[in-house]
Amino acid sequence: MLQIVQFRYGDNLAYLLYGPTEALAIDGGAWQEILAFLEQNRLMLAYVTNTHRHYDHTPGDDHLLRKTKAGFLDCTAFADGEKILIDGEPVIAYRTPGHSMDSVCFHAGQNLVTGDTLFNATVGNCFTGDLKGFFDSIQRLMALPDDTRIFAGHDYVRDSLAFARHLEPDNPEIERFRQTCDPHFLFSTLAQEKTMNPYLRFNEEPILRLLQKRGLPHATEWERWQSLMAIE
Secondary structure, X not given: OOEEEEEEEOOEEEEEEEOOOEEEEEOOXXXXXXXXXXXXXXXXXXXXXXXXXXXXXXXXXXXXXXXXXXXXXOHHHOOOOEEEEEOOEEEEEEEOOXXXXXXXXXXXXXXXXXXXXXXXXXXXXXXXXXXXXXHHHHHHHHOOOOOOEEEEOEOOHHHXXXXXXXXXXXXXXXXXXXXXXXXXXXXXXXXXXXXXXXXXXXXXXXXXXXXXXXXXXXXOHHHHHHHHHHOO
């Protein structure tokens, strides 16, 4: 089974998925730390790729490619469900448009690298304007096993939890996650997201009451999603 390591650069988060001898870099902006980790663990960088091509996720690509023999996998060219093999273990690329048209999530075992599609306790901005496509992407991720670990593209946890608490002040799971999450290895499980992330809780009674109270459309899942995305 592949392991995962997380690196910070600013509020961005970079990742290596790796086996005994090979590694895949995802959004490798922390390229110096990644190279040091590869050397310390005697790993060969097989590929460099991205969750999407926004500039803050790509600054490490050229450095990693110049300093290793890694191949570049263009996230815009992935087929949905395409498999990348690292030491013979599959990493599955899911196309998840919404934040951007080229957004991709990478699934390996229990680990899901979500970029700016799904954050810990929130979701990304819908820069495409395609809210329905974004909703379909989120629903697809929600269908994964509850023990799936969410590794996002940024550490927005403080602000995300504050906004979730603003919408659901009586939800104890929000504070529970704040107290137990590890800022040095930041992730949540999908099960946790379903208890604290308002954008995954569109079928829960507290969210229904909230939308009713605010006079927002709430008759269907799609209406509830649109209403939640419109709240500031």
